[in-house]
Amino acid sequence: MATKIEGAAGRKGAVKSDREIMEDLEAINLAADWADISQGLRKDLGHQLHSQWIKPIQVGGFCKETGTLDLYLPTEFSANWVLDRFADRLSLAWKIAKNDIRNVKIQVHPGRRKLPDISLHDGGFGGGRRAANDRSDSSMITVAAGTIGEQGFSSSVGLDPSLTFAAFITGETNILGCNAAQRMAATETPQFSPLYLKAATGQGKTHLLHAIGHTYLASHPRARIFYCSAERFMVEFVQALKQNQMMEFKARLRSFDLLLVDDIQFIIGKASAQEELLYTIDALLAEGKRLVFAADRAPQALDGVEPRLLSRLSMGLVADIAPADIELRRKILESKLTRFAPLEVPGDVIEFLARTITRNVRELVGGLNKLIAYAQLTGQTVSLQLAEEQLTDILSANRRRITIDEIQRTVCQFYRLDRSEMSSKRRARAIVRPRQVAMYLSKVLTPRSYPEIGRKFGGRDHSTVIHAVRLIEDLRTRDADMDGDVRSLLRQLES
């Protein structure tokens, strides 16, 4: 049997056999995995190292018999360089991404193998990032942006040109975070510093950090900006320590006008590096410089971070970005769709994706991209049926969603209460506190809004839910028993 492939722009392509189509699909899946791996490495290594060494990597074929994946680089020199420095990381990342990979072979390109002709202008798979083999130049950042040079911080500013405020869609759940980020990037000095962005994975923290960098640079072209992940900060710190270059390290770190530190939860447990970060924060704040941190949890919930650093992290504004609600998910999909025009995606497909892919925006956008890529590749029309068939992994992962009913049931079992107490009007402390815990867990584990949660707890007002969430958050930082209870409930519910 042969299937006709219709190109991205509606061109008629060649007739492909089923085997060729399977190979193309395998290549698409590898490209999607590579987009995720590459994105992680970009955060870790910074934009400059990433664009120089990782981005040129082309994913070759995967041999099922030997479990070997080929990675190609354009020159002997770059292949050796990547082999020396990144072989272990690349191999580990691929093994985690794809169980059946046993070896990763890094070598010079024997002759270019192209991915199927599909147009993902938006950046390909994996939530709007560039597709694996997209080698387009992204030289958006100029030297003025604070190339640090020499050793120590080896990355330059590290901003992704596609992550701007213009591309960031706002709704009720992220408007506070976005406004605060815009203030941090504005010409006027913000009334708060640092800004601490808190959100679960894939809800746009990194996007906002990059957007701050772009906007600030546009109005301060000579500004020195540093973007890195906390993990990267640790690596740089340890290297400087080993190479006896702490003075240079400190001096460079303190010379920045804007410091953007992503994934601060990874700073955990390294006392000397934490201390250095603490001094840097103090020094930069004293000079009125701007600092932004992003993490997947509140400062108080960062285990193993010393109290003085915690107090610095939370002394400015802590802006919470809640999981995107249905309206925002719809808006994001619609905005992404404009880039695929004239391709048509029916309204019911958008609605289905927005309603089903609720865990995070990365998966949502990744799902849309994958669906469109598949439809273009096989010449099929985008439909609900195609979405159900092609996105089984994403959809089933999202369907395993925790519900408020489940949370109420688990909390009642845990505290040995009757289920009716979740909605009752009784105000005895032994009932009120578990009810507040259940409201808190509903906010943390489900995408429901405060009013929706209130309704599930006997029609309570949203302000009661907000109060409960804040109270439990606060109690968790002061009362070890309460924190222990919540952790144990979280484990039960997430298992």
Ligand SMILES: Nc1ncnc2c1ncn2[C@@H]1O[C@H](COP(=O)(O)OP(=O)(O)OP(=O)(O)O)[C@@H](O)[C@H]1O
């Ligand atoms: N509101 C939004 N509008 C447009 N795109 C968004 C929005 N939120 C997230 N995205 C996109 O979703 C993807 C994931 O976002 P991002 O990497 O910023 O998440 P994150 O919160 O930093 O996640 P992690 O904690 O896993 O690093 C990116 O492609 C980003 O551009």
